[in-house]
Amino acid sequence: MTTTSIPALDLSRIVGRLRPEVEARWQKLMGANAFVGGAEVEELERAFAGYLGSNGCVAVANGTDALVLALRALGAGPGDEVIVPAFTFVATAAAVSLVGATPVFADVDxxxxxxxxxxxxxxxxxxxxxxxxxxLYGCPFDVERAAGLCERHSLWLLEDAAQAQGAAVGGRRVGNFGQLATWSFYPTKNLGAFGDAGAVSGNDDQLLERVRLLANHGAVGRYRHAVVGSNSRMDALQAAVLNCRLPLLEADNDRRRAIAAGYRRSLAGVAGLRLLEVPPGATSVFHQYTVLTERRDQLQTFLAERGIGTAVHYPEALHLQPAFADLEVTELPVATAAGPMSLCLPMYAELTDAEAATVAGAVREFFS
Ligand SMILES: Cc1ncc(COP(=O)(O)O)c(C=O)c1O
Structure with a gap:
């Protein structure tokens, strides 16, 4: 039909940008046989904590482990309830179940x-x-209301910042509003590795030390284990990729914001289409640019026929998933409706202005 080809996400573009420096770092690691932990991982922990303006960071194997380890460090376990949004990636709630606590699904704004x-x-x-x-999608949740709620009821706040490297509220980076924050560096993330990787960050040194202990077999010496832990260390090859990519993050996030602003200029006011808002004072990093429409499937097909890739994150809210069928759930109308209505347009720093304009033009054409 058309020769346009704009993928929903094109990882080869970021791989191309990083390849020379990554190859140099990987050569060095292979020369040193340094594959788990070590200097690259320590450099990343320092650099990422510094970037966030946080006291510390513990590099771990992936963002799901980061959540589980943070929950364990916070002491969550059987008999405890943890409130989570019903519209998120499954890991947010699965981590609660994995530590033996109960996820309680709340609706979304x-x-x-x-x-x-x-x-x-x-x-x-x-x-x-x-x-x-x-x-979610790189846009900060309402940290003020979160703080109020937690203070009133003496609850801890854990920030799942998997999608939000660099996002901020009032100029302060997310990751500094709860007791701990967890990060995913899955390859598709704004700060993505070339494999699985994650981190826990925060400002409470004791909690972070607890995470470090739990992520390394609870080891306090060689073959000496203070608590039952797991193996969730970051491998050095991934840390090396992240050390190459972190210096690019700010400019890449700026580029995403520019693309998002262009989408908004083109698509605001289109009848039948709803755009998400960035609250005043919040700085989004647009991990995704998500639009909502009753005609989601038709729009996705229409764009695919024009060579434009899109993605659905997420087709079904978590309280509707078989994995959580045994939980008691109240009515969650917004989360329930979001699944069938949401569509993520192409969004990555390497997307060109011409490509973004083609995407927006095709969306407008669909609704005209
Ligand atoms: C919101 C959220 N939480 C947690 C995770 C889990 O991270 P990982 O895939 O690195 O385990 C993801 C990953 O997509 C995510 O988007």
Whole structure:
């Protein structure tokens, strides 16, 4: 039909940009046989904590482990309830189940699809120990309301910042608003490795040391184990990629914001299409640019026929998933509706202005 080809995400473009420096670092690592932990991992922990403006960072194997380790460090376990948004990647809630606690699903705010803290407050019980807020699609959740809720009920706040490297509120980077924050460096993320990787960051040194202990077999010396831990260390090859990529993150996030601004200029006011909002004071890093429409499947097909790739994150809210069928759930109308209506347009720093204009033009044409 057309020769246009704009993938939803084109990792080869970032791989091309990073390849020379990554290859040089990887050669060095292979020469030194240094594959787990070591200087690259230490450099990343220092650099990423510095970038966030946080006291510390523990590099781990992936973002799911980061959540599990953070929850364990916070003491969550059987009998505890943890409030989570119903519209997020499965790992946010699965991590709660994996530590033996119970995820309690709250609805999301229609303007952002981030946690609705009014709904969350209604779900607090005497068993509630904490809240996991997710900075979904790179847009910060309402950190002020989160703090108020947690203070009123003596709960901890864990930031699932997997999608939000560099996002900020009032100029302060996300990752500094809860007791701990967790990160995924999965290859598609704004700060992505060439494989699985993740981190836990924060400002409480004791909690971070606890995470470090739990991520390394609970080891306090060679073959001496203070607690039962797991193996969730970051490998050096991934840390090397992240050390190459971190210096590019700010400019890449600026580029994403410019693309998002262009999409908004083109698509605001299109009848039948709804755009998500970035709350005042918040700085999004547009991990995704998500639009909502009742005609989602038709729009996706229409764009595919024109060579434009899109993605659905996520087709179904978590409270509807078989994995959580045994949980009691209240009505969650916004999260339920978001699944069938949401569509993510191409969004990556290497997307050209011409490509973004083609995408926006095709979306407009669909609704005209
Ligand atoms: C919001 C959120 N939390 C957690 C994770 C889990 O991270 P990982 O895939 O690195 O385990 C992801 C990954 O996509 C995510 O998007």
């Amino acid at each position: 229609p303007a952002t699809l981030n946690l609705d803290f009014g709904c969350a407050e209604d779900l607090v019980t005497t068993d509630t120990v904490g809240v996991i807020g997710v900075h």
